[in-house]
Amino acid sequence: MITERPATHRNPRSFPYTLRTFPTRLVDGEVPDEVLNWTHAVALGFYGPAPTDADIKKFVLSEQVDGRMVTGAYLTDAGSPAGAWGPEYPVATYAYHRKDVNVGGGTLLPVHQITAVTVRPSHRRRGILRAMMSSDLAQVKAAGIPMAALTASEATIYGRFGFGVATHKCKIEVATNGGLEFIVPMSADHGTVEVADAAVVRDLHNEIFTRVHATTFGSIGRQDMYRLLISGQGGYEHTEPVRNVRAALHYGQDGSVDGYVTYTVDESLTPATAIVKDLLAVTGEAYLALWKFLGSLDLIERVSWDSAPVQDPLEWAIAGKRRYQRKGMEDHLWLRILDVPAALAAKAYTVDGTVTVHVGDPLGHASGIFRIEVVEGTATVTRCPEDGSVEADLAMGVSELSSLYLGAVSARTLEAAGRLREVRQGSIVTFDALFSSSLVAHSMADF
Known part of the structure; x- marks a missing residue:
């Protein structure tokens, strides 16, 4: 059980901000005023509509x-010009919650999930992000959490803090005109598929995701908002229900x-396209059956999905392999090892x-020489002396080790x-x- 950190006031180095x-x-x-103001700052940073x-x-x-815990960087030694946001609004934001990540073999490893990172344009390049990140990761390491994670809006920021790309996701388009034919027809005929109200998925989500998460290598825990987002019941951009979300x-x-x-x-697209918001299946048979359903939608000639796995059974299940097209692949989950032996x-x-392995870490959390000995599938990881008596076989940074991890x-x-x-x-x-x-890691959560 993770104990919630109390509100703190931190000033890790001499600069005109208080964290x-x-x-x-x-x-x-x-909602307390400080949470209201912090949320407005996040909406500004991500160009979202101003929330009520x-x-x-x-x-x-x-x-x-x-x-969820949130951090704001507040300007403390200067006033605000008339008409500008006052010092009660943070100039930078940062948040986290804690879930777990599936690292294989049935193990769900505790993970610190970082989100809502913004810095106001007028306050960039002043060390604010480094101060927030450094302070937070140090406290996470002290708390005994072996790993941090994020999904990045910008891919050039987080490597310098020790994060490495750990999973990828694909945007796919599947031509469904005439329906989907499967090489082994029975593979997509197990069980039944029925239409349901999208609100039903909101209530089923947690149970289904828990089952899928437990068996999916690379999966990371989803936040509560997910069940609303994927069922069209509201989210950060649209808090009111979206009426055109359908479910099966x-x-x-x-x-x-x-x-x-x-x-x-x-239907304004050419051809008319069904756009998948979320697809979870506990079994491979359920996965193919749901795709067969999507392929049977009348007047729809294409299905698109921007979160497909890199290694997708569908591509190898349908008779017309060229119907399956990858339109792009991008980094998804970024991991940051904090405790090498534990991770x-x-x-x-x-x-x-x-x-x-010799691991270098600019923040010092994962630095050292580590001997990894695997016997019958279980690793013993030992920190070695750094007095010159042990020579490492390989040398890398923590960002590289974090990418190699999955x-x-x-x-x-x-x-x-x-x-x-x-x-x-x-x-x-x-x-x-x-x-x-033999498995390609696949994460199913943005945060």
């Missing part, structure tokens, strides 16, 4: 379910729901072996990219064998 951290929750049934007090109350009701449920052989899809239809000992391994890239590729150095010849082969997986 304040506080929970986003209601007090006596109302009622909107913010809806956000807070959801965010307090996750135990998959029922397994025992009659219970084991998957769903929510989608919208855009590496938690993940699953398929082969045995030993390798010693197999997003191989050590061989990072060496060719100039981001990893092999000290002992042949050690890259050993490392890649240890960290390889």
Whole structure:
């Protein structure tokens, strides 16, 4: 159980800002002013519509379910010009909640999920983000959380803080004119699919996601707002229900729901397109059956989805492989190892072996030389002395190790990219064998 941090006042170095951290929750049934002002600052940073007090109350009701904590950087030694936002509005924002990430072998590792990071344009390049990130990660490490995570709006910011790309997602388009034909027809005929109200998915989401999350390598926990977003019941951009979100449920052989899809239809596109908002399936059979349903929609000739897995069974299940087109692939989940022994000992391994790695960390949390010894699929990770008595086999930064952690890239590729150095010849082969997986990590949450 994670104990909530109390509100704090921090000034990690001499600059004209005070960092304040506080929970986003209601007090006596109302949203505190500091939460109202912080939320307006976030909306400004992400170019969202200015939320009303009622909107913010809806956000807070959801965010307090996750135990969300927020930080603001407040200008303390200068007044604001007439007409400008006053010092009660933060010039930078930062938030976190804590869930877990599936690292294989049935292990869900606690993870610190960072979100809502903004800096007002007029206050950039003054060290605010570094102060917020450094202070937060130090406290996370002290609390014993082995990993931090984020999904990045900009891909050039977070590497310098030790984050590395850990999963990718694809935008796909599937031509469905005439329906989808499957190479093995029975593969998509297990159970039944029935139409349902989108609001039903809101209520089913947590149970279905928990089951999918437990068996999906690379999956990270979803925040409470997700069940509203994917069912069209409201979100940060539109707090009122969206009327054009449709849903279908998959029922397994025992009659219970084991998957769903929510989608919208855009007939203004050429051709008319169904756009998947969310698709969760506990089994491979449910996944293909839901796609068969999407392929049967009348007057729809294309289905698009911007969160498809890199390794997608659908591509290999349909008879017309060229009907399946990847329109793009981008980084999704970024991880940041804070405790090397805890993180590496938690993940699953398929082969045995030993390798010693020197890890560099600009913030110092993961620095050191570590001996990784895997026996019968379980790793023992030992911190080695740094007095010259132990020579590492490989040398890399924590960002590189974080990308290697779930197999997003191989050590061989990072060496060719100039981001990893092999000290002992042949050690890259050993490392890649240890960290390889037959599964491609897939995360299903933006935050």
